[in-house]
Amino acid sequence: MQTIKQILALVQKDLMQEWRQKYAFYGLLLYVASTVFVMYMLLHQPADKVWNALFWVTLLFISVNAVARSFLQETTGRMLFYYQMCTPEVFMIGKMLYHVLLMAIMSLMCWLLYIWFLGNPLIRLGYFVGLCVMGGSSLGIAFTLLAAIAARAGQNAALMAILGFPIMIPLLMLLTRISEIAFQEVYQPGLIKMWWMLGSLDVFIIALSLILFRYLWKN
Amino acid sequence: MKTYWWKALCIVLLLYTLIAGLLMPVPAKDILNETIRNLHFHVPMWFTMIVLFGISCVSSIQYLRKGSLQKDIVAVETANVGLLFGIMGLITGAIWANYTWGAPWSDDIKQLCTAIALLMYFAYFVLRSSFTDIDKRARVSAVYNVFAFAMLFPLIFIIPRLTDSLHPGNGGNPAFSQYDLDNELRKVFYPAVVGWILLGIWIAQIRIRMRLLNLKSFLS
Numbered sequence: 001m002q003t004i005k006q007i008l009a010l011v012q013k014d015l016m017q018e019w020r021q022k023y024a025f026y027g028l029l030l031y032v033a034s035t036v037f038v039m040y041m042l043l044h045q046p047a048d049k050v051w052n053a054l055f056w057v058t059l060l061f062i063s064v065n066a067v068a069r070s071f072l073q074e075t076t077g078r079m080l081f082y083y084q085m086c087t088p089e090v091f092m093i094g095k096m097l098y099h100v101l102l103m104a105i106m107s108l109m110c111w112l113l114y115i116w117f118l119g120n121p122l123i124r125l126g127y128f129v130g131l132c133v134m135g136g137s138s139l140g141i142a143f144t145l146l147a148a149i150a151a152r153a154g155q156n157a158a159l160m161a162i163l164g165f166p167i168m169i170p171l172l173m174l175l176t177r178i179s180e181i182a183f184q185e186v187y188q189p190g191l192i193k194m195w196w197m198l199g200s201l202d203v204f205i206i207a208l209s210l211i212l213f214r215y216l217w218k219n
Numbered sequence: 220m221k222t223y224w225w226k227a228l229c230i231v232l233l234l235y236t237l238i239a240g241l242l243m244p245v246p247a248k249d250i251l252n253e254t255i256r257n258l259h260f261h262v263p264m265w266f267t268m269i270v271l272f273g274i275s276c277v278s279s280i281q282y283l284r285k286g287s288l289q290k291d292i293v294a295v296e297t298a299n300v301g302l303l304f305g306i307m308g309l310i311t312g313a314i315w316a317n318y319t320w321g322a323p324w325s326d327d328i329k330q331l332c333t334a335i336a337l338l339m340y341f342a343y344f345v346l347r348s349s350f351t352d353i354d355k356r357a358r359v360s361a362v363y364n365v366f367a368f369a370m371l372f373p374l375i376f377i378i379p380r381l382t383d384s385l386h387p388g389n390g391g392n393p394a395f396s397q398y399d400l401d402n403e404l405r406k407v408f409y410p411a412v413v414g415w416i417l418l419g420i421w422i423a424q425i426r427i428r429m430r431l432l433n434l435k436s437f438l439s
Contacts, residue, residue, distance in 0.1 A: 145366060152359045153349045162345055163363065166338040170373040201373055208369050212362045215283045 006086050010094030011101070014070065018102075024069065032062055032110050040117035048121045048183040055114055056135065056172050056179075060165070062106050063139040067099050068160050071151040079217070088214040092144070096206065099140035107136025121183055128182035135175045138202050142171060145209040148216050174198050225417055232414030236260075239407045246403065250319055257315040259407050263415035264308030269371075270416050271301030271423060272340070276368035279361035291357035292430045293423075294364060295347070298340055300423040304415075305337050329386050332374045339367045 018025050035058050046054065074082075082091050111132050115122075122128050143164055150160040174194060181188050240259035248255065275297040282290035312330070313323035324330060346363055350356035 145362075149346070149359055149363055152355070153346065159346065159349060162342045166335045166342060167367070167370045169335050170370075170378055173378060204369070204373075208366060212366060215358060216362050218358075 003090055006090045007094045007097065010082075010086070010091065011097050014094070014098040015101070017073075028062075028066055028069075028106065029109060031065060032058075032106060033113060035061065036110065036113040036117055043118065045119045051114070051118060051121055052176055052179055052183065054118075055110070055132075056175055058114075059107055059110055059132075059136055059139060060168060060172065062110060063103055063136065063143055064157050064161055064164065066102050066106055067140055067143040067147045068150065068157040070095065070098065070102075071147040074151070083217065088217050089210050091217070092210055092213045096141050096144050096209070099144055100137040103136040103140035104133045107132045110136075123184065124182045128179060131175070131179050131182070134198070135171075135179075138171055138175075138198065138205075139168065141202060141209075142168060142205050145205075145212060145216075148213060152216055171198075171201060174201070226421060229414055229417035229421060232410045233418060236407060236411040236414050240411060243407060244403060254315055254318050255404070257311060258404060259411040261308060261311040261315060262408070263412045264304050264311060266412050267415045267419040268301045268304040268308060271297045271304065271419050272368055272371070274420075274423075275301060276365055279364040282357060282361045283365075286354075288353070288357060288434065289431065291361065292434065293427055294361060296426040296430060297423045298343060298364065300419055300426065302337065302340050303422075304419055305333065305340070309333055309337070327386065328379055332378055336371055336374055339370065343367060 039054055039058065043050065043054075108129070111129060143160065146160055146164045146167070149163065150157075153159055174197060178191065178194050178198065180186070181191060236259050240256055245253065245255050275294045278290045278293040278297065281287075282294060309330070316325065316327075317323045320327075343360060343364055347356055347360045350359065
């Protein structure tokens, strides 16, 4: 009970911070909008496959920026405060939940803008929206530990991209595969297996992050 | 002499691999023909790479638990030599593919996965070089090293299942195990694997000893 309260308090604190520094949040939204607009200027109405690939790449870039910020804004003093108040696992779960929320909003936003500008090739809207939220959250979760590592190195999003992109490729490949069925009426063998793979990959990354973060946060 | 036996074994096994691997009779198959001998040189590179990365990961875990800098040095140097073997595996594979698939690089899923794995370990060295504090560098890079090694598993077990590969044994291509009915290839392949792994460990060991001497003179 205590732990759940602590986690919720951490998430609440992050949301509160976001609310008070609204310019950063709007900045992120504008980042999404301008990225999609650049895609629109270059491609106008791309083919289904291009649409799908571009969508996930855009989401990848958004998640790097969104997640990197949340760790870099924690000052040393504040980290010391967390260190005394809660366990590393609680802190990590709190951060992950916050990233899931943030990325869910961002991926929905990204999806809306894609439909708006680049046309709507989707047949199964609901399926794709669900997958889009799930994929966005998976990226947010996977980048959480890497953001902590990059923040320790005192570096910006560039280091996070170097560390993260190779690791995200399996996730992105799975997501593009799973989303293919939203574009056309095709029989896709092994779809359920791929959903299971996505789920177990997420669980695997969460477990690994919780175990490893303990060593990062001592100084 | 007792501690050197495995080095002697390594030399003997590699000499045997070179001589027998190039001269012994091999099953004659279409397209593959004599290139089947690459089995003794290309595939053991991957075994060695995985073994070295595994040692690197284990020493990183040991570093996180105990905090001795020696373990950090072991982790770096094994990763370094593992990377070398990975690159050699890629090159031997590309040469082989040039003759069998018609091009050194054909976007085969296993080639892509290897490229990703190598990128992950290049990132490990970039991460290390971004620190000036030795202890901090050791701790943070150890965390990344464990994470990277764990993420190799989806690369090996998930992605190859999503796509067909041109490699023998995938996508309807027969595997080597169906060829060597008379165990001709196996007689060379298994010693070759052991020999190459020992060579990898040997190179890593020399580099580790060098780094430890450097550390000693640095501290004194």
